[in-house]
Amino acid sequence: MTRWSVGETAEHLRAGRTTSLAVTEAYLARIEALDPYIGAYLTVTADLARAQAQAADARRAGGEDGPLLGVPYALKDLFTTAGVRTTAGSRILDSYVPPDDSAVYAALCDAGAVLLGKTNMDEFAMGSSTENSAFHPTANPWDTSRVPGGSSGGSTAAVAAGMAAFGIGTDTGGSIRQPAALCGVVGMKPTYGRVSRRGMIAFASSLDQAGPIARTVADAAAILGVLAGEDDLDATSAREAVPDYAAALTGDVQGLRVGVLAEYFTAGLDEAVRARVETAIDVLVDAGARRVEVSMPDVHYAVATYYLIATAESSANLARYDGFRYGSSSHAPGLWERLAETRGMGFGEEVKRRIILGTNALSAGYVDAYYSRATQVRALIRAEFERALESCDVIVGPTVPAPAFPRGAKMDDPLAMYLNDIYTIALNLAGMPGLSVPCGLVDGLPVGLQVMGGAFDEATVLRTADAYERRAPFPSAPAPLDTASLAPIR
Amino acid sequence: MTTEPDAPPAFDVDAVAALARLALTPDERARFSAQLSDVLAYVRQLADAPVESHGRIGQGEGARLREDVVTPSLPRDAAKANAADTYAGFFRVPPLRE
Numbered sequence: 001m002t003r004w005s006v007g008e009t010a011e012h013l014r015a016g017r018t019t020s021l022a023v024t025e026a027y028l029a030r031i032e033a034l035d036p037y038i039g040a041y042l043t044v045t046a047d048l049a050r051a052q053a054q055a056a057d058a059r060r061a062g063g064e065d066g067p068l069l070g071v072p073y074a075l076k077d078l079f080t081t082a083g084v085r086t087t088a089g090s091r092i093l094d095s096y097v098p099p100d101d102s103a104v105y106a107a108l109c110d111a112g113a114v115l116l117g118k119t120n121m122d123e124f125a126m127g128s129s130t131e132n133s134a135f136h137p138t139a140n141p142w143d144t145s146r147v148p149g150g151s152s153g154g155s156t157a158a159v160a161a162g163m164a165a166f167g168i169g170t171d172t173g174g175s176i177r178q179p180a181a182l183c184g185v186v187g188m189k190p191t192y193g194r195v196s197r198r199g200m201i202a203f204a205s206s207l208d209q210a211g212p213i214a215r216t217v218a219d220a221a222a223i224l225g226v227l228a229g230e231d232d233l234d235a236t237s238a239r240e241a242v243p244d245y246a247a248a249l250t251g252d253v254q255g256l257r258v259g260v261l262a263e264y265f266t267a268g269l270d271e272a273v274r275a276r277v278e279t280a281i282d283v284l285v286d287a288g289a290r291r292v293e294v295s296m297p298d299v300h301y302a303v304a305t306y307y308l309i310a311t312a313e314s315s316a317n318l319a320r321y322d323g324f325r326y327g328s329s330s331h332a333p334g335l336w337e338r339l340a341e342t343r344g345m346g347f348g349e350e351v352k353r354r355i356i357l358g359t360n361a362l363s364a365g366y367v368d369a370y371y372s373r374a375t376q377v378r379a380l381i382r383a384e385f386e387r388a389l390e391s392c393d394v395i396v397g398p399t400v401p402a403p404a405f406p407r408g409a410k411m412d413d414p415l416a417m418y419l420n421d422i423y424t425i426a427l428n429l430a431g432m433p434g435l436s437v438p439c440g441l442v443d444g445l446p447v448g449l450q451v452m453g454g455a456f457d458e459a460t461v462l463r464t465a466d467a468y469e470r471r472a473p474f475p476s477a478p479a480p481l482d483t484a485s486l487a488p489i490r
Numbered sequence: 491m492t493t494e495p496d497a498p499p500a501f502d503v504d505a506v507a508a509l510a511r512l513a514l515t516p517d518e519r520a521r522f523s524a525q526l527s528d529v530l531a532y533v534r535q536l537a538d539a540p541v542e543s544h545g546r547i548g549q550g551e552g553a554r555l556r557e558d559v560v561t562p563s564l565p566r567d568a569a570k571a572n573a574a575d576t577y578a579g580f581f582r583v584p585p586l587r588e
Binding site for chain 1: 501503506507509510511512513514515518522525526528529530532533535536537539540541544545546547548549550551552553554555556564568569571572573574575581582583584585586
């Protein structure tokens with residue numbers, strides 16, 4: 001039952017063939033057996049999960065139904081959970097117990113989903129490999145010597161390894177789509193503002209967005225339907241009505257204009273990845289979609305733009321970690337010394353690197369050359385997306401330039417690590433929705449097809465990906481782990 | 491002071507770390523200087539982007555404010571629950587000046 005999709009799990013529960021408690025126990029047993037070698041979880045909430053599962057079973061017995069009622073999931077440790085430690089993958093929050101629930105967790109509780117635990121991540125979501133966690137790295141279930149991607153690598157690895165029926169991640173520059181591609185699962189970044197960010201620990205506030213990680217596109221649609229909606233307590237949450245995403249999955253792409261983004265197929269793209277993505281596009285064309293060539297000549301500025309805007313915003317957001325109101329603290333005697341020492345000890349290397357980069361970008365003498373310039377280039381990139389979408393309904397390309405890389409390979413070269421997000425970052429700058437769906441294996445490792453759409457048109461993105469998935473089902477499980485031959489990762 | 495977009499001043503990691511209230515080890519200082527110089531060389535390409543006529547996108551675009559009315563907030567005990575040190579209902583911090 002730990003390989004069932006969300007839809008299958010709900011169907012078995014609905015038919016009375018099993019209970020949420022039985023499914024939850026199966027997941028907890030699998031986590032206990034496998035997670036020492038994968039490292040997907042930072043905190044396993046076994047007692048809470050059993051209580052939530054029993055409550056879900058009682059709600060079903062009382063006649064309630066819902067797509068996530070009684071379905072166990074993994075939550076990135078960036079979302080606050082009242083009474084449950086929330087670390088953001090950082091030493092500075094290693095004992096932080098929030099007083100409030102995030103909007104995403106509250107919505108999942110209302111829907112009756114069962115929290116299995118809080119998952120590992122790059123510290124404050126800064127990274128592309130989940131190696132920047134202050135606690136331990138996470139391994140890719142397809143090959144434990146390789147990274148799962150990041151920063152939502154814990155949630156994606158948990159879903160891929162059968163340690164959760166679905167996961168929740170966040171995507172500031174690709175942190176849902178990139179690990180989803182590298183772990184062979186579906187991951188979606190909704191439109192900026194589509195899902196409330198209340199209680200989602202901030203990294204870069206003009207870019208951050210929460211979204212689903214799942215084994216099928218239909219699951220992702222069902223989860224997004226639960227998460228999406230307006231929230232009076234998040235000033236950036238959108239008022240647009242939430243459509244019925246599940247109903248959009250008709251399987252029909254007849255006449256759909258699929259824009260193939262030329263700049264995502266140039267030098268730097270692994271030839272085998274290119275072949276898998278081209279084959280996926282052919283599947284859509286064979287199903288009746290029309291291939292349209294599109295170009296964004298300035299999209300290559302996206303990575304540079306992102307690493308100014310995201311770092312500038314993070315330097316401001318992370319100024320709140322002073323060690324006085326919450327989080328770990330040094331014992332230096334003076335105020336300023338204690339502040340600097342607390343932050344120096346509590347933040348990891350990548351976080352410090354980005355705070356310095358962002359502080360520099362905002363400082364007098366640099367702000368025009370760096371931050372202000374980046375906000376202009378960002379507007380240029382969004383205009384290019386809008387222009388491209390005049391001639392097509394969705395834009396497609398690879399999610400990642402290559403399959404998962406070995407753990408440790410890029411830790412000493414930040415620029416090489418940043419360039420791993422070369423195909424995902426532009427969409428965050430434009431604020432539009434995108435999804436990665438598995439499109440095959442390269443040397444035994446998964447890669448993804450990225451489907452991008454116009455603002456608040458998640459329905460067309462999901463319909464396209466679902467139509468592809470129906471015609472090219474993915475072998476969604478990696479080979480069973482031979483734990484006897486592996487060293488524990490945590 | 492402002493600078494031409496294509497000629498930002500040299501990068502001084504100590505000055506920026508001080509602005510960010512961030513203590514660095516000697517190793518970090520040396521490593522960050524080299525790594526961030528590479529990153530800054532990379533982002534300098536933005537000087538060539540044809541940005542005219544598209545405006546800019548800054549933080550807070552599209553955000554809306556609620557009505558300016560008092561609503562319940564976090565209870566004081568909950569707000570203090572994670573604090574390193576408290577005194578008489580306040581957060582206690584070292585003196586700014588002895």
